[in-house]
Amino acid sequence: MALNREKVGTTYPAYTYEVSREKIREYATALGETDPRYFSDGDDCVAPPTFAACFTITKGNAAAFADPELGAHHGVVHGSQRYTFGDRALRPGDVLTCTPRITDISARGANEFLAIEVTCEDADGHHLVTALSTIVLLGSAAPAAEDAAGGPDEEVAS
Amino acid sequence: MSAERSIEVGDELPPVTAESNLVTSVLYAGASGDMNPLHYDPDFAAQVSPTGGVIAHGMYSMGLASRMLTAFAGGPERVLEVDVRFTRPWPLGTTSTFTGTVTAIEDGVASVSLVGTNESGERILRGTARVRL
Numbered sequence: 407m408a409l410n411r412e413k414v415g416t417t418y419p420a421y422t423y424e425v426s427r428e429k430i431r432e433y434a435t436a437l438g439e440t441d442p443r444y445f446s447d448g449d450d451c452v453a454p455p456t457f458a459a460c461f462t463i464t465k466g467n468a469a470a471f472a473d474p475e476l477g478a479h480h481g482v483v484h485g486s487q488r489y490t491f492g493d494r495a496l497r498p499g500d501v502l503t504c505t506p507r508i509t510d511i512s513a514r515g516a517n518e519f520l521a522i523e524v525t526c527e528d529a530d531g532h533h534l535v536t537a538l539s540t541i542v543l544l545g546s547a548a549p550a551a552e553d554a555a556g557g558p559d560e561e562v563a564s
Numbered sequence: 565m566s567a568e569r570s571i572e573v574g575d576e577l578p579p580v581t582a583e584s585n586l587v588t589s590v591l592y593a594g595a596s597g598d599m600n601p602l603h604y605d606p607d608f609a610a611q612v613s614p615t616g617g618v619i620a621h622g623m624y625s626m627g628l629a630s631r632m633l634t635a636f637a638g639g640p641e642r643v644l645e646v647d648v649r650f651t652r653p654w655p656l657g658t659t660s661t662f663t664g665t666v667t668a669i670e671d672g673v674a675s676v677s678l679v680g681t682n683e684s685g686e687r688i689l690r691g692t693a694r695v696r697l
Contacts, residue, residue, distance in 0.1 A: 454634060483614065484621070
């Protein structure tokens with residue numbers, strides 16, 4: 407079933423995420439990071455840039471995928487991802503307010519592309535990171551829904 | 565990155581090479597909270613995977629490209645933006661290499677092109693980044 411394109415522009419309720427030292431360590435370990443600040447017990451501890459994945463991919467998409475009016479299914483792959491950062495790295499103790507919004511829905515071939523932006527601010531309203539994810543819903547497009555041409559490098563991946 | 569180090573357009577970043585396997589994939593799933601079984605369950609992957617098999621998280625590849633970027637830039641606080649497209653699946657059990665090239669320098673900010681290449685020389689990831697020098 408195709409996605410409901412009238413949902414483009416929909417903002418979902420904000421959720422919070424608290425950055426913790428142990429989660430930063432766990433994430434850095436999964437990437438084979440060696441920067442000692444990711445493993446520090448001190449005030450210099452910071453998170454790697456894509457640590458933001460921990461609270462912007464699954465959590466950021468959850469409201470949209472739970473929205474019966476959108477009609478998303480779970481046979482998905484990740485098409486593209488952008489992170490735009492504020493003027494400092496994330497650090498333990500940050501309490502983020504994250505607001506997801508559907509920014510675009512398109513189709514190519516049998517697949518649909520759902521773009522979700524998540525804007526994340528700290529407790530003082532200071533912008534720390536904005537995520538823009540394009541999630542590819544495999545096989546959900548209506549037969550005549552193709553509306554974007556992709557080059558050979560634009561194909562679906564992971 | 566120290567101010568003494570001179571960065572020029574055309575400079576190549578020290579590359580990062582890594583294998584994806586069931587351990588890296590489960591570690592990344594747990595660390596990131598992305599529990600899509602496409603990344604560890606062969607039966608599920610057989611139903612929906614573009615390759616018919618288990619593939620790495622796209623974010624694992626982006627994370628490795630970003631590891632290269634922060635090592636070059638001198639820390640995560642210098643990374644202003646990372647923007648990538650996952651152009652091919654990365655099957656578990658294979659190795660990919662991530663490379664970057666400085667494409668422009670303006671007002672103390674370097675633009676970097678990012679590429680992830682699989683064992684066959686095909687691109688699994690491509691993108692751009694901006695880092696403060």
